[in-house]
Amino acid sequence: xxxxxxxxxxxxxxxxxxxxxxxxxxxxxxxxxxxxxxxxxxxxxxxxxxxxxxxxxxxxxxxxxxxxxxxxxxxxxxxxxxxxxxxxxxxxxxxxxxxxxxxxxxxxxxxxxxxxxxxxxxxxxxxxxxxxxxxxxxxxxxxxxxxxxxxxxxxxxxxxxxxxxxxxxxxxxxxxxxxxxxxxxxxxxxxxxxxxxxxxxxxxxxxxxxxxxxxxxxxxxxxxxxxxxxxxxxxxxxxxxxxxxxxxxxxxxxxxxxxxxxxxxxxxxxxxxxxxxxxxxxxxxxxxxxxxxxxxxxxxxxxxxxxxxxxxxxxxxxxxxxxxxxxxxxxxxxxxxxxxxxxxxxxxxxxxxxxxxxxxxx
Amino acid sequence: xxxxxxxxxxxxxxxxxxxxxxxxxxxxxxxxxxxxxxxxxxxxxxxxxxxxxxxxxxxxxxxxxxxxxxxxxxxxxxxxxxxxxxxxxxxxxxxxxxxxxxxxxxxxxxxxxxxxxxxxxxxxxxxxxxxxxxxxxxxxxxxxxxxxxxxxxxxxxxxxxxxxxxxxxxxxxxxxxxxxxxxxxxxxxxxxxxxxxxxxxxxxxxxxxxxxxxxxxxxxxxxxxxxxxxxxxxxxxxxxxxxxxxxxxxxxxxxxxxxxxxxxxxxxxxxxxxxxxxxxxxxxxxxxxxxxxxxxxxxxxxxxxxxxxxxxxxxxxxxxxxxxxxxxxxxxxxxxxxxxxxxxxxxxxxxxxxxxxxxxxxxxxxxxxxxxxxxxxxxxxxxxxxxxxxxxxxxxxxxxxxxxxxxxxxxxxxxxxxxxxxxxxxxxxxxxxxxxxxxxxxxxxxxxxxxxxxxxxxxxxx
Numbered sequence: 001x002x003x004x005x006x007x008x009x010x011x012x013x014x015x016x017x018x019x020x021x022x023x024x025x026x027x028x029x030x031x032x033x034x035x036x037x038x039x040x041x042x043x044x045x046x047x048x049x050x051x052x053x054x055x056x057x058x059x060x061x062x063x064x065x066x067x068x069x070x071x072x073x074x075x076x077x078x079x080x081x082x083x084x085x086x087x088x089x090x091x092x093x094x095x096x097x098x099x100x101x102x103x104x105x106x107x108x109x110x111x112x113x114x115x116x117x118x119x120x121x122x123x124x125x126x127x128x129x130x131x132x133x134x135x136x137x138x139x140x141x142x143x144x145x146x147x148x149x150x151x152x153x154x155x156x157x158x159x160x161x162x163x164x165x166x167x168x169x170x171x172x173x174x175x176x177x178x179x180x181x182x183x184x185x186x187x188x189x190x191x192x193x194x195x196x197x198x199x200x201x202x203x204x205x206x207x208x209x210x211x212x213x214x215x216x217x218x219x220x221x222x223x224x225x226x227x228x229x230x231x232x233x234x235x236x237x238x239x240x241x242x243x244x245x246x247x248x249x250x251x252x253x254x255x256x257x258x259x260x261x262x263x264x265x266x267x268x269x270x271x272x273x274x275x276x277x278x279x280x281x282x283x284x285x286x287x288x289x290x291x292x293x294x295x296x297x298x299x300x301x302x303x304x305x306x307x308x309x310x311x312x313x314x315x316x317x318x319x320x321x322x323x324x325x326x327x328x329x330x331x332x333x334x335x336x337x338x339x340x341x342x343x344x345x346x347x348x349x350x351x352x353x354x355x356x357x358x359x360x361x362x
Numbered sequence: 363x364x365x366x367x368x369x370x371x372x373x374x375x376x377x378x379x380x381x382x383x384x385x386x387x388x389x390x391x392x393x394x395x396x397x398x399x400x401x402x403x404x405x406x407x408x409x410x411x412x413x414x415x416x417x418x419x420x421x422x423x424x425x426x427x428x429x430x431x432x433x434x435x436x437x438x439x440x441x442x443x444x445x446x447x448x449x450x451x452x453x454x455x456x457x458x459x460x461x462x463x464x465x466x467x468x469x470x471x472x473x474x475x476x477x478x479x480x481x482x483x484x485x486x487x488x489x490x491x492x493x494x495x496x497x498x499x500x501x502x503x504x505x506x507x508x509x510x511x512x513x514x515x516x517x518x519x520x521x522x523x524x525x526x527x528x529x530x531x532x533x534x535x536x537x538x539x540x541x542x543x544x545x546x547x548x549x550x551x552x553x554x555x556x557x558x559x560x561x562x563x564x565x566x567x568x569x570x571x572x573x574x575x576x577x578x579x580x581x582x583x584x585x586x587x588x589x590x591x592x593x594x595x596x597x598x599x600x601x602x603x604x605x606x607x608x609x610x611x612x613x614x615x616x617x618x619x620x621x622x623x624x625x626x627x628x629x630x631x632x633x634x635x636x637x638x639x640x641x642x643x644x645x646x647x648x649x650x651x652x653x654x655x656x657x658x659x660x661x662x663x664x665x666x667x668x669x670x671x672x673x674x675x676x677x678x679x680x681x682x683x684x685x686x687x688x689x690x691x692x693x694x695x696x697x698x699x700x701x702x703x704x705x706x707x708x709x710x711x712x713x714x715x716x717x718x719x720x721x722x723x724x725x726x727x728x729x730x731x732x733x734x735x736x737x738x739x740x741x742x743x744x745x746x747x748x749x750x751x752x753x754x755x756x757x758x759x760x761x762x763x764x765x766x767x768x769x770x771x772x773x774x775x776x777x778x779x780x781x782x783x784x785x786x787x788x789x790x791x792x793x794x795x796x797x798x799x800x801x802x803x804x805x806x807x808x809x810x811x812x813x814x815x816x817x818x819x820x821x822x823x824x
Contacts, residue, residue: 005560026439054470054473054474054477055469055470055471055473055474056467056470057470058422058425058465058466058467058470059419059463059466059467059469059470061425061429061466062458062462062463062466062467063427063463064378064429065425065428065429065432065458065462066457066458066462066463068432068433069432069451069454069457069458069459070455070459071449072432072435072436072443072447072451072455073451073452073454073455073456076443076444076448076449076451076523077443077444077449078437079435079436079447079451080440080441080443080444080447080774081440082436083433083435083436083437083440083443083773084436084437084438084440084775087433087437087438087774087780087784088780088784090433090437091433091437091784091787091788093434094429094430095787095791097426097429098422098425098429098430098791098795101422101425102422102426102798104420104797105418105419105422106802109802109805110805144636151644152522153441153445153522153523154775155440155441155444155774155775156775157775195688239518239521239524240518240520240521241520241521241522265551276451287778331447331448331451331525331526332448332518332521332525332526332527334525334526334527334528334529335449335451335452335525335526338452338526338529339452339455342454342455342456343459345459346459346463350459350463353463353467354369354467355473357467357470360471360475360478
């Protein structure tokens with residue numbers, strides 16, 4: 001059996017991979033549906049898009065479920081804290097996630113104008129809402145959110161829904177919407193008919209620029225945003241007791257990891273490069289490569305978030321020592337070992353199967 | 363607490379409505395397609411497509427309710443998620459990663475792959491969907507079986523939670539396996555009842571004969587086999603393992619459980635000791651005798667926690683409070699008694715339906731009363747399976763994890779307004795989804811096999 005420390009690290013990487021899988025598959029769907037009103041589509045074009053995405057939709061939702069399940073199995077306490085704190089946010093994400101496959105499957109089962117326009121609106125909301133709210137969630141994770149662990153490990157969330165809508169988190173939310181829009185627009189540029197292709201191209205280029213500006217702004221803000229740092233000695237193979245450490249907070253501490261490991265700068269830099277590359281590729285009608293570049297940017301953006309916060313998974317801004325890290329909130333060694341040996345191969349199979357399904361839909 | 367439970371109940375009801383139907387239908391579809399292919403019949407495809415459409419709808423709702431469950435465990439039951447997640451999440455991961463993903467991906471191929479895949483490859487995709495659905499049910503049964511009979515996990519005082527020590531024990535939990543077999547068979551019966559009712563509806567109107575004829579016969583046969591097996595296998599296997607399961611069995615049979623009550627009182631006393639020692643351990647007292655004492659009393663810690671409802675500090679609880687806790691440690695007798703009666707009643711009703719339908723199929727008779735009874739018996743299998751779930755889940759009270767964690771400790775510390783909002787949204791969303799589903803199902807049935815392809819495919823590929 002592997003060391004507890006290595007296991008925690010590997011499972012954290014695995015969680016990242018599942019998050020990337022979710023972002024790439026579900027993100028595409030969200031992006032396409034949130035673009036629907038801006039593409040001036042004719043009814044046959046709408047039908048075509050729905051027909052293209054319908055077979056993929058259930059598989060995409062399974063990525064969402066898989067990412068949540070891996071978080072639950074690997075860091076049960078983090079799962080408990082995050083889902084109980086952001087309960088109302090997740091309620092909306094979940095409703096959207098349920099509506100979308102049904103919309104794709106059944107949008108075209110009636111020809112009534114009202115029925116169709118109703119579904120189109122529902123699909124738009126079911127794309128925009130989770131794209132924005134998951135961004136908002138990421139922003140709040142970076143800022144830290146107000147939860148407290150009592151000595152018997154009962155979790156209390158002391159914030160309010162309104163408090164989650166702070167300027168920094170809204171910026172991250174906008175950034176996430178722009179990136180998903182760009183990614184989806186490149187997809188439509190690749191697969192749409194001739195006139196759709198042209199409109200998607202313009203949209204993709206605009207969205208990429210918007211994303212790069214917003215991503216840069218987030219980066220600049222983070223240098224002054226209060227980050228978190230464990231001040232007591234970290235015991236990477238210690239018991240999972242989050243209350244046994246001290247945490248401090250300070251401006252720019254989220255950049256700590258980059259100072260210790262300058263190679264990590266490659267991640268955010270590559271996001272920029274991939275974004276710029278995608279813009280150029282869109283311009284010269286290399287839509288396939290543009291989409292790949294944007295997928296890379298999306299994956300790297302998710303990883304940048306994870307690496308900046310490392311080893312924190314859920315920092316608390318009112319009870320600093322309650323913050324949860326990958327070391328002191330993980331599942332037991334046996335559980336992590338099982339998770340790694342099962343979910344690792346499963347990720348590979350899932351990735352290949354998803355790729356195959358997208359391919360046959362081409 | 364009550365709000366959390368109602369919210370969870372809405373969710374669970376939805377789950378129990380659609381998961382059995384989905385699992386059962388996936389098997390029915392596999393049998394149908396394999397039978398058509400093996401017999402070299404060209405007319406099986408429209409059948410598979412028609413039932414596949416209904417399956418897609420049911421799968422969508424199961425997926426939605428499974429996702430909602432995943433959100434619920436963290437949102438509403440955060441202390442449970444922390445306290446038991448280490449062991450509980452294992453089967454969940456298996457169900458989601460292996461089952462849900464296989465089924466969801468296979469679904470894409472199965473519903474839309476008719477023109478793209480060869481016959482045998484299509485059968486393979488149907489196979490994948492069926493396998494995935496069964497794995498989901500297995501993961502779900504293993505997780506829920508663990509809550510009733512928590513094997514393979516040990517309490518860890520430092521992390522203050524149950525920690526997994528033996529994967530194998532969790533996945534081969536005898537209660538979970540018995541539960542899986544029982545609910546799988548009843549899922550087949552639910553799906554057969556569903557198919558039978560729709561086929562009878564068509565036959566009654568003499569419509570869609572090409573569809574209703576084979577479907578009617580197959581579902582009658584499958585249903586008969588499934589329901590007989592369910593009744594023969596019974597649910598006794600689920601109740602053998604622990605004293606709590608035995609007390610549940612007593613309640614079902616309307617017998618008094620005085621000896622178990624006395625035993626539980628003893629366990630509560632023991633639990634108080636365990637709780638007191640745990641507090642010292644939490645204060646970093648690491649004396650060997652304390653550790654040994656705690657290790658011995660640990661299995662009864664849950665009974666100490668049971669007291670928290672009446673006496674938060676546990677350690678100095680009075681006899682009256684211990685009495686209350688002991689009374690509460692037994693599952694509620696009356697609902698279990700009547701729930702079980704209802705399950706058996708509906709099960710027998712379903713058996714009669716399948717029997718008469720089977721006779722009708724064999725003799726080729728089409729009396730309207732026979733068809734009507736098959737139609738109106740549609741809820742019977744569902745109610746039988748639903749009451750089965752009810753005794754299984756409600757019968758766990760006062761525990762969320764039997765002998766380990768009381769339900770009232772497991773909820774999140776959410777304000778009533780948050781919970782009320784959540785409940786309202788859930789209620790609205792679910793009634794909305796449910797009515798949408800019924801509307802769409804009725805439309806699919808009305809369309810019959812007239813439009814064979816799913817409407818989204820009409821315009822061809824993009």
